[in-house]
Amino acid sequence: MNARALDRLELEDAxxxxxxxxxxxxxxQPKYSLASGAVTGAEALxxxxxxxxxxxxxxxxxxxxxxxxxIVPLGEWVIEEACRTIRLWQGTALxxxxxxxxxxxxxxxxxxxxxxxMRALWKHGVQPHLLELEMTESLLMRDVNTAxxxxxxxxxxxxxxxxxxxxxxxxxxxYIRQFPLDSLxxxxxxxxxxxxxxxxxxxxxxxxxxxxxxxxxxxxxxxELEQQRQFLHSAGCDEGQGYLFARPMxxxxxxxxxxxxxxxxxxxxx
Ligand code: C2E
Ligand code: MG
Ligand code: MG
Numbered sequence: 001m002n003a004r005a006l007d008r009l010e011l012e013d014a015x016x017x018x019x020x021x022x023x024x025x026x027x028x029q030p031k032y033s034l035a036s037g038a039v040t041g042a043e044a045l046x047x048x049x050x051x052x053x054x055x056x057x058x059x060x061x062x063x064x065x066x067x068x069x070x071i072v073p074l075g076e077w078v079i080e081e082a083c084r085t086i087r088l089w090q091g092t093a094l095x096x097x098x099x100x101x102x103x104x105x106x107x108x109x110x111x112x113x114x115x116x117x118m119r120a121l122w123k124h125g126v127q128p129h130l131l132e133l134e135m136t137e138s139l140l141m142r143d144v145n146t147a148x149x150x151x152x153x154x155x156x157x158x159x160x161x162x163x164x165x166x167x168x169x170x171x172x173x174x175y176i177r178q179f180p181l182d183s184l185x186x187x188x189x190x191x192x193x194x195x196x197x198x199x200x201x202x203x204x205x206x207x208x209x210x211x212x213x214x215x216x217x218x219x220x221x222x223x224e225l226e227q228q229r230q231f232l233h234s235a236g237c238d239e240g241q242g243y244l245f246a247r248p249m250x251x252x253x254x255x256x257x258x259x260x261x262x263x264x265x266x267x268x269x270x
Contacts, residue, residue, distance in 0.1 A: 012068050014050060015061060019073050023049050026081055027248035028099070030257070031219060031241045034233040038266035039258065041098040041132065043241065044082050045248045046074075066106035075107040076116060083120040085251060086130050093258040093265065094251075098160060100132035105139040108146070114153040121159075128158035132182075135162070137169035140179060148178060155180040162219070166207065173210045184211045188222025191242070195227040205235045212236055 018024055026044040033040050048056045065071040082101045089095055103113055113133075121128055133154065140147045140163070151161055163176060165187040176184075186207055193200045204220070211218050220232045223242030232240060246257065258265050 008064065011056075011061070011064060012070070015048070015065060015068075015070055015074075018048055018050070019070070019077060023051070024074075024077060024081075025049065025250070026078070026085065028251055028254045029241055029248040030246050030254060031100075031239050032245045033266060034220075034229060034237055034240050036266070037264070039097070039264050040239055040266045041100065042254060043100040043102075043134070043248075044078065044085070045102075046078060047248075062104060066104055069106075069110065071104055071106045072110050075104065075111065075113075078102075079113075079116050079120045080123075082131065083124040083126050086126045087124040088251075089255075092255055093262070094255055096130070098130050098132055100134050100160075100162060102134045102164065103139070105136070105142055108135075108139060108150065109142070114150050114157075117154065117159065118157055121157075129160060132160035132162055134164040134185065136164050137166065137171065137176065140176065141170055144178070151179050151181070165221075166211075167203065173207075173214060177214055181216060183217035183219055185219045185221050185241075186237070188242075191220050191222045191228055191232070192224075194231055195225060201231060204232065204237075208232075208235045208237050 025047045027047050028042040028044055030039045031041045031043065032038065046058045046062070048058075048061055050056050062071070065074050078101055082099055086099050089097060107113060117131065117133070121131060155161060160183075161179070161181050162183040162185055163181055164185050166184050167187045167190050184207070186204060190200050190204050194204055208218050217239065218237045219239040219241060220237050221241050223229050223232065223240040223244045225244060229240060229244060
């Protein structure tokens with residue numbers, strides 16, 4: 001236990017240094033239309049390059065950042081960097097592509113996310129609809145009234161809103177109906193066994209059918225196999241993200257991906 005505590009302390013110190021010394025980077029995973037195969041947008045995923053340990057996964061350091069409060073500077077950095085990036089994309093093949101960032105529950109509890117986002121958009125001269133925020137159900141359920149106010153403020157400002165990892169939490173569509181959401185992302189755990197587990201297939205189909213009735217755009221996460229893509233497409237899922245299409249990559253690679261195949265460039269307008 002001591003060794004583990006020490007490890008965490010070390011990691012916490014290192015994370016502080018990482019934020020100061022800019023050892024953090026955003027990678028970008030494109031989202032695709034399942035009907036046309038065109039890129040419809042991208043998700044920014046945080047990466048930390050530790051000088052000795054190499055790349056550390058966000059699955060490891062986001063929970064630590066949430067516990068220690070470091071999520072506040074970290075989250076601010078992500079918002080700022082995402083807006084800077086969208087601005088940089090103007091005048092490149094990525095002009096007009098919507099970029100999604102992940103917002104964590106602790107970030108919402110400790111800061112005024114709506115204000116931070118609007119300040120960053122304004123500072124970089126970015127149109128609000130080009131930024132999308134992904135939040136989990138548990139974040140929204142933690143303090144429903146605060147979440148409602150925040151989401152309405154963001155929505156009124158023209159920012160796109162998505163619910164992430166849907167299916168892993170409360171999974172109540174009647175509950176999420178209270179929030180002004182644009183899209184719903186089906187969690188990777190349901191997509192994983194879609195092709196050989198009838199229950200997961202039924203759950204996915206039911207989520208898609210219900211979310212469509214509520215007017216939400218549906219995105220499936222973690223598509224790795226062609227059979228999964230086909231099933232989701234025929235069940236009415238709009239978009240997909242996953243290793244079958246592309247892994248998260250640095251901005252230059254995403255730019256090249258669109259430059260070499262301009263037909264992949266979606267209209268980015270829905
Ligand atoms: P998420 O937002 O649900 O992101 C999707 C995760 O699934 C990413 O992992 C992505 O690399 C991975 N993924 C995408 N397609 C596939 C696939 O086909 N197969 C498999 N096995 N995995 C796939 P990543 O980058 O490790 O991020 C993990 C989680 O960390 C994210 O889940 C998100 O909750 C959190 N995270 C990442 N960046 C940020 C950030 O900037 N802020 C906050 N608060 N959380 C972040
Ligand atoms: Mg996400
Ligand atoms: Mg997710």
